[in-house]
Structures are given as C-alpha cells and as structure tokens.
Amino acid sequence: MSDERSFDLDAYTERRQRLNDKILEGGHLGIKRFFNLDTKAYEDGAVDARTKEMLGLVASLVLRCTDCIDYHLVQCRRLGVTDAELQEVFNVALVVGGSIVIPHIRSAVETLESLPDA
Amino acid sequence: MSDERSFDLDAYTERRQRLNDKILEGGHLGIKRFFNLDTKAYEDGAVDARTKEMLGLVASLVLRCTDCIDYHLVQCRRLGVTDAELQEVFNVALVVGGSIVIPHIRSAVETLESLPDA
Amino acid sequence: MSDERSFDLDAYTERRQRLNDKILEGGHLGIKRFFNLDTKAYEDGAVDARTKEMLGLVASLVLRCTDCIDYHLVQCRRLGVTDAELQEVFNVALVVGGSIVIPHIRSAVETLESLPDA
Amino acid sequence: MSDERSFDLDAYTERRQRLNDKILEGGHLGIKRFFNLDTKAYEDGAVDARTKEMLGLVASLVLRCTDCIDYHLVQCRRLGVTDAELQEVFNVALVVGGSIVIPHIRSAVETLESLPDA
Amino acid sequence: MSDERSFDLDAYTERRQRLNDKILEGGHLGIKRFFNLDTKAYEDGAVDARTKEMLGLVASLVLRCTDCIDYHLVQCRRLGVTDAELQEVFNVALVVGGSIVIPHIRSAVETLESLPDA
C-alpha cells in the first residue's frame, strides 16, 4: 500500500478477465459454479442490485480485499451510487473494521479519482 | 457454536447495557467517543438507517461476530427489513465470506426464531 | 472458550440439520446452490475425500471456526484419518496460524475425546 | 457472546491445563516446541514481561480470541497492569480493530470483575 | 509481497497525506472524528506514546496491514524504540499470529533498512 498507485480501469478489467478465463479453463465444475453464484449474488432481487453492490463494498472493505473493493467501486459508480452514499459506506466499514480499513479507504479514493464520474 | 442456543432478547439487551455501562464507567474519553461514533454510524443520512443496518449485518456476518450479528438482526427487524431481504444479505455474506459464515447464518436464523415478527 | 464444554455428536448433528433445514426453507436459490457446492467440495475427485477433509480441517483451524472444526473432525474420524495424522494437521495449523489457534486445538481434542474411535 | 457468562479462574485454569496436557500427550515434537516458544515469548527480555503481556492482550483483542484475552488479562493483573493501563490497551484495540472488538471488551470487563484485584 | 520493494519515507508520507486530505474533503463528520480518535489513541496517557506505538505495531502485524506496519515502524523509530525491542515485538506477533506474519516481518525489515537510524 505504500507505493504510488493509479487505477487503470481497462488494465484492471483485462487482467481480471484474462485470469478468470485461465481459472475456468482448468475445467473444475465446482469453481465454475461458484463463479456463477458470485455473479448472481449481485443481481436485482428482493434487494436491488445497487444496494447489493454497497453490501459487497462494505464486506470487501472490512475484509480488506483491494481487488474486491475496486470491483465493487466500479459497479457502484456504474449503478449511480453517489459520492455521499459511498462516504456512508466507508464510514460504516471504518467503524466496524477499525483503522486498519483506512489504507483501503485511501486506495478506494485513489481508484475513484481514476474512474469516470457516475 | 455446537451447543443448543436460544436467543433471549431481554437478557441480551440487559447484559449488553450493563457491560457497556461498566466499560464507560472506566472514564476513557477515546472509548466513550468511539461508542458515540458507533451509534451515529447507523442513523439516517445519505444512506437511510434501514440500509445501514443491512450494511452492518453483512459486515458482521463476514467478520463472523455473533454478538454483532444478533444486534443488527434486532435492528433490521425493528426497521422492517423483510425475511426475503435478510436472505439476500445472508447470500451476499455467504458468497463473499464462504462456508465459514454458515455457522453464523445458522445462529442468525436461531436468533430470528426468538425475535418478535417485524 | 473458557467454559467447560463436552461435545455431543447427536445434539450437534441434530441442531446442524434442523438449522440447515430452516435456512433452506427460506427458499433462496443462491444459498441452496452454495450448500450443494459445499457438500460436493469434499467428495472424491483428483484429491480423495480423506485428504479433502484434512484440507477442510486445516482451513477451519486457521480461520478459527469451532463449528467447522468439529464437523471436519467428525468426517476425518469417519474416513479413518489417524490420530498421528490429525496431530500433523494441528501442527501445520499452529505454525501457519499461530498461538491464537491453540484454543481451537484444545477444543478439538475435547471433541475427539467425545467421538467414537476411528 | 450473547449468553450470560461469568469467568471462573480456577475452572478456566484447570480446563486449560488439562487440555494442554492432552495435546502434549499426543507427542508431536513440533507442537511441544511451539508451546515452549509461546511461553518464552512473554518472559522478560529487551521488553519486560509486563509490557509483553499488554502486547499479547492487544493482539488477542484485535484477533478477537476470547480465550487468549482472558489469559492475558490474568497475566496483566498478576504483573500489576493497572485499570487505567488496561483501558488504554482496550482503546488502542478498539481504534485499530473497530466495533467488532467491542463484544470482546465487554467480555474482558466481565472477566476482570471476576478476577482478584491487582 | 513477492516483488522487490524499497520503502521511500517521503513518498509514503506524501501519498498518505494527500489521500487522507482527499478523504476528509468528502466532509463526512463520522470519518473526520474517527481520524481524530486514531491520532489521539497513540498520545501519552496512562500508557506512554512509545509503548502505545509498540501496541499499534503488534496489532498491525497480526492483522497483516503493511501500510499500518510501516506507519508504526516510523513512529517507533522516531520515539527511540530500539532494534532489540522491535525484535521482541516481531517475536510476539510471530508467535500469536503464526508464519503468515513472516512476509510482513520481511517487509518490516526492508522498511527499517530505508529509515534513518533512531
């Protein structure tokens, strides 16, 4: 976390896709099905997709998974989650997860700087 | 987790209050202020209290904190979060956090059995 | 963890089954599918079921999930994992996860005392 | 964490000793050596034992290991760590680890109530 | 962790400050107050600042937060924590948190190489 970092959405998406493909090429049925469950978990249902992405974001923040945080930030922006709402999510994550979440909030605002506006 | 457990809301609330009071009697200003931040994090704001309780619940589930899960379940019910919505939150927590979350979902449904309906 | 605890396999299994049923009664398709993936992950494949249960046990130990540890101990015993092998798994978990794993190894030997021999 | 709990030092110590003995009876050399390292880590050295117990306590709090917290509380009291110092340790743990540490601070004050004064 | 890394204190401090400012510009009162609590938690009190930084370091090590570890190493050096004391803190973190802490101890000695002597 201590190095300068700029988030490049295209490079991020390309690497993610390339390696997910590589994982799925392995042909393990359980892994393939897990990936499907992961995708479906954030689709509209009794809770709408926009709120689910906020749920995914707060979970990723308290578990301190940079890659997951970046993914849900991209989705939140795509679905119109506002900056004020993102700050509320950051605040819940900070209170629940403590100061060790702060480096990931720093990384998150860095990612947001690099994303096109909502 | 392996023992039979029934959730008694009154006993839970009484113990929580008694021990929070005991902690605050210690007089540490930082701890007192943290408790205030914790309370305020779930109040209506750019994100409404109902959604914030779902955020708190999913964070507590993936961090596997039984006491925190019980607290947010009580709040979710109080604010009218439906069973279908709770299941969606459980599902996001399960996908993000994996099967180690399942014992806490078992504990959560046990708690819900003991709570008055929404 | 500080209270005396004795593991009752029948009570454990009954509670687990009753609450799993309760969770699945909720009817969420994602949760149902996750439960299926969870079951299948420990079936014979390129790695045999016996080794997979040792993998599940070490993962549960380092993540410090008492309920999951108990489950995999039962399965390990059922599949003939020896005491000497279990100790090796405990040792890997202890080295990887540190002294915070010790209370769960204490709980594990307590559970093993209560299980019928392999 | 939601059930009433009272800490009984004698029962705690007896169970801990009995199960540690049981673990060591297994005869695994690695586990035995780890237990020795664990004991030695808290002895006087470049950092004194009293401070080391505070280090062990804050680590146990942020990792949320009730059994470990109880152990280090007993040691801290034995070595004369004051209530004001314990509150400072609780505060650092709370800020670093967030509100999910609170149930363990509640449990800690409950344990302290049951311990003889320093 | 697998890439060569050299710690540049000025770049680290500049990035940290720039992104903290960015976070606080968002204007969320809860986040601002949390940052204040975080700062105050390490000030002299019933426990002196030097010991508190060692508490912060051991907590960051067992939670495996590189950015937090670097921060507390800088503070420890600034407050005259000796190499022998740092090694004791590393040892407690290693015993409590296990071998998964080792990559962070490697990163810590790399950071220390780059810091001016105490």
Added chain:
Amino acid sequence: MSDERSFDLDAYTERRQRLNDKILEGGHLGIKRFFNLDTKAYEDGAVDARTKEMLGLVASLVLRCTDCIDYHLVQCRRLGVTDAELQEVFNVALVVGGSIVIPHIRSAVETLESLPDA
C-alpha cells in the same frame, strides 16, 4: 492486486532469502526457533510432505497471504502436485473462504504460468 504482475521465481527466492537472513541476523532466539518449526512442519512424517504442502497452500489461500501462496505453489510443483490436484485445493479454499479468495486464485494461476512445469 489490480496491477499486472508476473512472478519471477529467482527474484522471489533471492528477496525471500535476503530478508530472512536479515531477520535472523537480528539474533532473536525465539524468531530463529520459529523459523525452524516452520521448515520442519512441511517435512515427511505421519503425513507426507506433498500432502502437507497442499495443507499449507489451502491455509495460505483462506488467510489470503500472496507471498505464502506463492511459496507453497513452488513447493507443490516441486513435489509433483498435479494441476488437477491444485484445482481441487483452489476449490476447497474458494468454498471455505468465499469470493474474497478469488483474487488470490487469480494471482496463483499467474504464478503457475511463470513456474516451470512439474
């Protein structure tokens, strides 16, 4: 995790060795002994070295330690663990630890691409 990364085994091994040497130069007996325990934990015993490396891998995956994952992947390949077996280990880690393990599986397949075949 969001940046392109290629695993260079020689650079990885050199850095690891250089920093381990640096840590051990510090002369702390406890740390030295822990390093010995860590090495011995993966040697042939009641469980063979090959299976122990799979145990180490699954533990590193669910604890999400990139450096540890890379280390155990190298050892698994060296001991002839097949791609089909690695996929089974990935699947257990994924089911136990959830989608937050996925970025580390992506990183693992990237590392495997860079390793000589078994």
